[in-house]
Amino acid sequence: MCLLWCIPAGAQVLLDRVAARVNGAAITLTDVRTALALGIVEVPAGPDRDAVATDQLINRQLVLAEVARFAPPEPAADVIARESDALAARAGAGLTALMASTGIDQAGIRDIARDNLRIRAYLDQRFGATVQVTEDEVTQYYRIHPDEFTRNGTLAPFTEVQSLVRDRAGAERRATIVAQWMRDLRARADVSVPGR
Numbered sequence: 001m002c003l004l005w006c007i008p009a010g011a012q013v014l015l016d017r018v019a020a021r022v023n024g025a026a027i028t029l030t031d032v033r034t035a036l037a038l039g040i041v042e043v044p045a046g047p048d049r050d051a052v053a054t055d056q057l058i059n060r061q062l063v064l065a066e067v068a069r070f071a072p073p074e075p076a077a078d079v080i081a082r083e084s085d086a087l088a089a090r091a092g093a094g095l096t097a098l099m100a101s102t103g104i105d106q107a108g109i110r111d112i113a114r115d116n117l118r119i120r121a122y123l124d125q126r127f128g129a130t131v132q133v134t135e136d137e138v139t140q141y142y143r144i145h146p147d148e149f150t151r152n153g154t155l156a157p158f159t160e161v162q163s164l165v166r167d168r169a170g171a172e173r174r175a176t177i178v179a180q181w182m183r184d185l186r187a188r189a190d191v192s193v194p195g196r
Contacts, residue, residue, distance in 0.1 A: 016028040016029060016030050017029040018194060019031070019032050019050070019054045019057075019193070019194075020054050020057070020058050020191065020192065020193045020194075021190075021191070021192045021193075022058050022061040022062060022189060022190070022191050023061075023062075023065065023189055023190050023191075024190070025061060027054060027057050027058065027061065029050070030102045030103070031057060032050055032053045032054055032057060033098075033101075033102060034098065034102045034104055035053055035056070035057055036049070036053050037090075037091045037094060037098045038087045038088075038090055038091055038098075038109070038112065039087065039090035039091075040057075040060070040087070040112060040116070041053045041056040041057060041060075042056075043056070054193065058186070058191055058193075059182050059185075059186070060115075060119070062182070062185045062186060062189055063119050063122070063123075063182075063185070064115060064118075064119065066122065066185070067115075067118050067119060067122045070122065070125075070126075071118075072118055072121035072122045072125050073121065074118075075114060075117040075118065075121070079117060080110060080113050080114050080117060081110075081113075083113035083114075083116055083117055084106070084109050084110045084112075084113035086113075087109050087112060087113055087116075088109055123178060126181075127174055127177055127178055127181075128174070130167070130170050130171075130174070131170045131171075131173045131174040131177065132170070133166060133169045133170050133173055137169050137173070138162065138165050138166050138169050139158070139165075140169075141165055141168060141169035141172065142158055142161070142165045145168070148168065149161045149164070149165065
């Protein structure tokens, strides 16, 4: 009851800490915690977890700006619902606590799900769902990554796994192309991270 009236008039109250600014838009510590809990960002445990998550959210914000400029088709409601359910499932039993501590609600989770789908559609539209690779690139991938094609201690013959090797080589190449594009986007953006 005394909560609002007991704070001295001149006292400042910290509502949320700004983790980064991207072209003027704030990414808060609450955004970072929400992204980690919902699996929007994938960060290994460690002391730099919030910093790595913040970097991924900066990239996400930059991609969403591109999505807004070159909008892919709107995802269907049932697809958004499935993605929303998947996000909520990642939070697991902690979903209720997450909602209470961050203020996110089901509509907010649906918005994040919609953004996830729009990002995927945009990247597929811009870079293709698959990237063509040469036969040399496929055989080189097989040679460099034998552990991916080894079962029970035996390397599978190339002819048996060639299709899988081609898919993985293409996925790696696409990831490299997208990473370079992200670096270019970030270089052109106004990004500030307090303390860095």
